[in-house]
Amino acid sequence: MEKYAEIYRRTLLDDVMPFWLRHGMDAQHGGIITALDRDGSILDTDKSMWFQGRAAWMFGTLYRTIEPRPEWLEAARSCVEFIRHHGEAADGKLYFTVTREGKPLRMRRYVYSESFAAIANAVYANIASDERAKADAIRYFETYLRYSFEPGVMSPKFEGETRPAKGIGALMIGITTAQELRENLGDVKISGATCTEWIDRWIDEISRDFLKRDLEVLLETVSPEGQLLDHFDGRTINPGHAIEAAWFILHEGRLRGDQRKIDLGLTILDWMWERGWDTEYGGLFYFRDVHNRPVQEYWHDMKFWWPHNEATIATLLAWKLTGEERWKNRHRLVHDWSFAHFPDPEFGEWFGYLHRDGSPSVQLKGNMWKGPFHLPRMLWYCLRLLEE
Amino acid sequence: MEKYAEIYRRTLLDDVMPFWLRHGMDAQHGGIITALDRDGSILDTDKSMWFQGRAAWMFGTLYRTIEPRPEWLEAARSCVEFIRHHGEAADGKLYFTVTREGKPLRMRRYVYSESFAAIANAVYANIASDERAKADAIRYFETYLRYSFEPGVMSPKFEGETRPAKGIGALMIGITTAQELRENLGDVKISGATCTEWIDRWIDEISRDFLKRDLEVLLETVSPEGQLLDHFDGRTINPGHAIEAAWFILHEGRLRGDQRKIDLGLTILDWMWERGWDTEYGGLFYFRDVHNRPVQEYWHDMKFWWPHNEATIATLLAWKLTGEERWKNRHRLVHDWSFAHFPDPEFGEWFGYLHRDGSPSVQLKGNMWKGPFHLPRMLWYCLRLLEE
Numbered sequence: 001m002e003k004y005a006e007i008y009r010r011t012l013l014d015d016v017m018p019f020w021l022r023h024g025m026d027a028q029h030g031g032i033i034t035a036l037d038r039d040g041s042i043l044d045t046d047k048s049m050w051f052q053g054r055a056a057w058m059f060g061t062l063y064r065t066i067e068p069r070p071e072w073l074e075a076a077r078s079c080v081e082f083i084r085h086h087g088e089a090a091d092g093k094l095y096f097t098v099t100r101e102g103k104p105l106r107m108r109r110y111v112y113s114e115s116f117a118a119i120a121n122a123v124y125a126n127i128a129s130d131e132r133a134k135a136d137a138i139r140y141f142e143t144y145l146r147y148s149f150e151p152g153v154m155s156p157k158f159e160g161e162t163r164p165a166k167g168i169g170a171l172m173i174g175i176t177t178a179q180e181l182r183e184n185l186g187d188v189k190i191s192g193a194t195c196t197e198w199i200d201r202w203i204d205e206i207s208r209d210f211l212k213r214d215l216e217v218l219l220e221t222v223s224p225e226g227q228l229l230d231h232f233d234g235r236t237i238n239p240g241h242a243i244e245a246a247w248f249i250l251h252e253g254r255l256r257g258d259q260r261k262i263d264l265g266l267t268i269l270d271w272m273w274e275r276g277w278d279t280e281y282g283g284l285f286y287f288r289d290v291h292n293r294p295v296q297e298y299w300h301d302m303k304f305w306w307p308h309n310e311a312t313i314a315t316l317l318a319w320k321l322t323g324e325e326r327w328k329n330r331h332r333l334v335h336d337w338s339f340a341h342f343p344d345p346e347f348g349e350w351f352g353y354l355h356r357d358g359s360p361s362v363q364l365k366g367n368m369w370k371g372p373f374h375l376p377r378m379l380w381y382c383l384r385l386l387e388e
Numbered sequence: 389m390e391k392y393a394e395i396y397r398r399t400l401l402d403d404v405m406p407f408w409l410r411h412g413m414d415a416q417h418g419g420i421i422t423a424l425d426r427d428g429s430i431l432d433t434d435k436s437m438w439f440q441g442r443a444a445w446m447f448g449t450l451y452r453t454i455e456p457r458p459e460w461l462e463a464a465r466s467c468v469e470f471i472r473h474h475g476e477a478a479d480g481k482l483y484f485t486v487t488r489e490g491k492p493l494r495m496r497r498y499v500y501s502e503s504f505a506a507i508a509n510a511v512y513a514n515i516a517s518d519e520r521a522k523a524d525a526i527r528y529f530e531t532y533l534r535y536s537f538e539p540g541v542m543s544p545k546f547e548g549e550t551r552p553a554k555g556i557g558a559l560m561i562g563i564t565t566a567q568e569l570r571e572n573l574g575d576v577k578i579s580g581a582t583c584t585e586w587i588d589r590w591i592d593e594i595s596r597d598f599l600k601r602d603l604e605v606l607l608e609t610v611s612p613e614g615q616l617l618d619h620f621d622g623r624t625i626n627p628g629h630a631i632e633a634a635w636f637i638l639h640e641g642r643l644r645g646d647q648r649k650i651d652l653g654l655t656i657l658d659w660m661w662e663r664g665w666d667t668e669y670g671g672l673f674y675f676r677d678v679h680n681r682p683v684q685e686y687w688h689d690m691k692f693w694w695p696h697n698e699a700t701i702a703t704l705l706a707w708k709l710t711g712e713e714r715w716k717n718r719h720r721l722v723h724d725w726s727f728a729h730f731p732d733p734e735f736g737e738w739f740g741y742l743h744r745d746g747s748p749s750v751q752l753k754g755n756m757w758k759g760p761f762h763l764p765r766m767l768w769y770c771l772r773l774l775e776e
Contacts, residue, residue: 293431296755
């Protein structure tokens, strides 16, 4: 365990965070640019609103939990300020992308910019004793709840009448967002329920409607009553996503001393590891079909960095909680495969997108979906777990 | 050339069209199901509205130009009828997908369902002397024109003010749609211009705004005035798409005896072949960056069936038009690579999605984007060209 702690600490503090601080932070306009090439040079100056929030949360969390380095506080402040000045459309909803200067480029239907802005503001309120940040964190979470769970608020992707469906994403991101708000602001009441009450509600819904015990699977999309939809969308499972949900639940069970939650998290992790792990080349597949039929997504067998980050956390947490050898072995498997294939030996940080066999497909370090989040969160979470 | 004609004829008539007739046609509800597994079994009963139009066009065109087989007329009729009964939303816009029975599932912003319904109805009007089909063909093309070219009609993907842009897709599909309407209905006047006038206008716009002579490239997305947008979207080029545009232009130049158009088509084909051909593994890359920087699409180096179909047509047409050895060689290259990697030796038809090295990624035969269109169109077009 000491060997792992040393690797995670060194990679986090000497490699990954310095890469983004050096190449990503925008001294001119504030905030962070994540579309960086292998060597850190800018590929696209457009800014992801997801990443203003995610990066602020990561920098703020390191400041809060590792040590109070001024450059981390400043980076968190810069991203939070960028959201304040350039994030919101007239109706208060946050953009998906804006230009380097902050001019609006793209608004999307869903509300993940809001969830990431909520956790960013929550930790920033905590470390900077900033009252506006606290109010913004709560306001963004309220927006997240309204768009995600009030019928008719989010403009629908599908015609609603014919085949109503719900996704696991809103529940999962809801859980981790509420966990971070509680961690930084206390167990505040938001839209009629405390963070803990929201978390319990969503974990129950995942267990009731998305977990299929007969098929040994966690589904991504089901009917409103939790039925399997026997179409491409309903059959497509995402092992990395499910494993991420598993460790959010394990984290909650551990914090609360709730064995039922721990058992649920271990079950999901166990089944979805079996579904996702590529026994031929190693690594985790991106998509699978619940009946092992072909999926519609033609790049389904690629190995992305983030499912490996989530599986590294989940297996370590399972090992820590149970002491069982099989979790230790799986942690070693995913750790070793990840560190053998993702890191860039020349310029540091990790490649994000590998072919099935582990060779890089694109060598960029970031874009609108990859930046300082899954990888440093894994390094930070595992480090803290090992140092307890 | 005789060898190629024999391969194309046999593959078209004894393999590809029988596969879709046998497995795709829905005897119960009409229309075609394209989400088929390797062996033709159904993966998803949902129906693509694109493919009701594309399949009807293909069946109708074979009936019109190869021989009047009753099963082809019946298949075309079935798909056209399905569009009539289940295609349109209340405002006349066509859905993207509906259920097997025809209940609405998904509406999208763009209007390619309409362009494919237009060519389907045009050829069906021709072969069945159906007046309603003729009126529908014109009406769908009017809808296509309105949504594609009248500012403000299509709901925007990006915030319009900050970085206005236009794509080549609407022009390209406009050209081929107008060509098919003219072929079947005569050079009718639609929304103020004849088909030929529309075609000339769009070819001029492609040449003026999307072709960059200094960079030797055809761009996919430019500013309204034709400037390169130095961001992911503006730099991402699609060699297969550009090569498809090239042969639409070569076809027009040949039909009209217009050497300027032929030269334009050859130039695009030459540059985009150089950009797209993978000299290491063979085959055509899906996306490239105009400056050879990393693209955002992580599956950019996959080999899809359709760019190879388009390149097979374009190189054969270039060879026929010029008699030059280099086009003959390139046609042989893409023909040989395609027939070595895409066909399914066990159940017939072609796999659609290969890894860079030519191994299949998914083994399905169809989905909402793959069905009886690019492959049989290539086989049919090349066969006709070789038999002239």
